[in-house]
Amino acid sequence: MYRVVTPETESELNAYYQLRWELLRKPFNLPLGSERDEYDSVALHRMMLDPDGRPIAVGRLFVGGDEAQIRFMGLLPEYRGQGLGARMVEDLEALARSEKVKRLVMNARQEAVEFYRKCGFLEVGEGPVSFGRIPHRQMIKSLAPLQTIQYRPEWCQDLATRWSRGIPISEKMGMQITHYDGHSFHLGANLAANLNVHDTMFAGSIYSQCVLAGWGLIWLQLKELGLLGDTVLAEGSIRYYRPVKASPEARVAREGMPAALLPLRNNESARFQLSVQLYSGGKLAAEFTGKYVVQPPKKR
Ligand SMILES: CC(C)(COP(=O)(O)OP(=O)(O)OC[C@H]1O[C@@H](n2cnc3c(N)ncnc32)[C@H](O)[C@@H]1OP(=O)(O)O)[C@@H](O)C(=O)NCCC(=O)NCCS
Structure with missing residues (x-):
């Protein structure tokens, strides 16, 4: 032995x-x-x-x-x-x-x-x-596997790993992928790590959580299509409806994707809008609209 x-x-x-x-x-x-x-x-x-x-x-x-x-x-x-x-x-x-x-x-x-x-x-x-x-x-x-994810758990794990390495603040904020089914994507955060002086979630954290949720969904959709691209946020706006006091979760659906990503097949940028909802303990608390641009990978 x-x-x-x-x-x-x-x-x-x-x-x-x-x-x-x-x-x-x-x-x-x-x-x-x-x-x-x-x-x-x-x-x-x-x-x-x-x-x-x-x-x-x-x-x-x-x-x-x-x-x-x-x-x-x-x-x-x-x-x-x-x-x-x-x-x-x-x-x-x-x-x-x-x-x-x-x-x-x-x-x-x-x-x-x-x-x-x-x-x-x-x-x-x-x-x-x-x-x-x-x-x-x-x-x-x-070493923190996403046990709740049934669909593409290994891709979600890759994404979480990339974030923890490339965007360390996402880890400090306690960002965690909570759902992906090929169509919609949910991203949770740790409220305690994002509190403001009023003991509710800091507006900047809410914004970041929404931006990242949109970015994450695009990354997964690119993988679904076998495409490569660099995603950036070109424009974003947010409406805050109520203070976030419990379990913040950003939810985004794929809307125009995958069709919106197809220009990448011709080496052209894809531009589209995504709407991300932020829920506080299950109640809609904020809504973010982002214009994302996905550029074909730069030739090296
Ligand atoms: C790297 C090393 C520890 C691998 O040990 P090993 O006992 O031969 O690896 P395993 O048999 O456990 O292999 C596990 C899997 O990796 C694959 N794998 C192992 N070495 C590989 C290699 N050099 N290239 C491609 N695949 C390899 C195996 O095929 C196996 O795949 P499977 O699960 O599909 O069957 C060993 O080759 C070694 O000591 N190399 C010299 C020192 C070294 O390079 N250390 C790493 C320093 S960074």
Whole structure:
């Protein structure tokens, strides 16, 4: 039986760092010692043992607030290709969940990107170049799954992950996708995180929640059509009908889409209007009208 253990004793830790060096530094002719960094003393370490108790894989988790980073993951070549690498990631993920982490992040070497994708990570951009020659891709996996979403849950999860990375304030506002059925999209927010001096929801937060709901629906509709595009808000107006005192939820229906998005097929921008309703505890509290423009992706 293969087991994942925490190296604790001096000899276990020596074996752990030795294997880390052999797998991840020796192939680049880097000296012993180069396999360690200043976070090792505060990070969490895992090592996999084969049925004879021989160390065969290592991995490290560093927890920092809402995020945890996986680093120094490696498995002996003769054990690869039988699901053991994925088991190491699962173990590190379980560890992160037990630390109440919201997101796992990591920088993957190009040849490991597909492996991490299979483990549920999303590629979000360029990472660092190690030793001046090994480029990495930044990858991220959200650990707060959208259990209530039945239709396209994985797309909604992708969207939530992109928002938490690209628009950090959406996370501070407690934005959460609550519904998507291919036609309409609902986005909730945490009232407590958006209060004004009157203990009701801040008008600017209501506006942001509506804008983001419209943007989110467009992103999902683009995916439904297999199209790519960059969405911006060109014009927006809002009417506030009543103070928001409970469970703010923005609701938007696809209206003119998908037809409105079709100009993108001819490499032309799509322009259209969306109306977003903001409900407070189920009562209509605000109505936002936005003119969105979706531009074809820029040629690189
Ligand atoms: C990356 C690594 C840990 C993967 O371990 P592994 O045990 O071979 O991976 P698994 O067998 O668990 O693979 C899980 C899935 O990923 C896929 N996968 C694994 N490595 C892959 C690769 N290099 N390219 C494409 N797919 C890969 C597998 O086919 C499998 O897919 P499936 O679920 O559809 O069957 C291992 O190859 C390794 O240690 N590499 C060298 C060190 C390294 O690159 N570490 C990462 C640093 S960023």
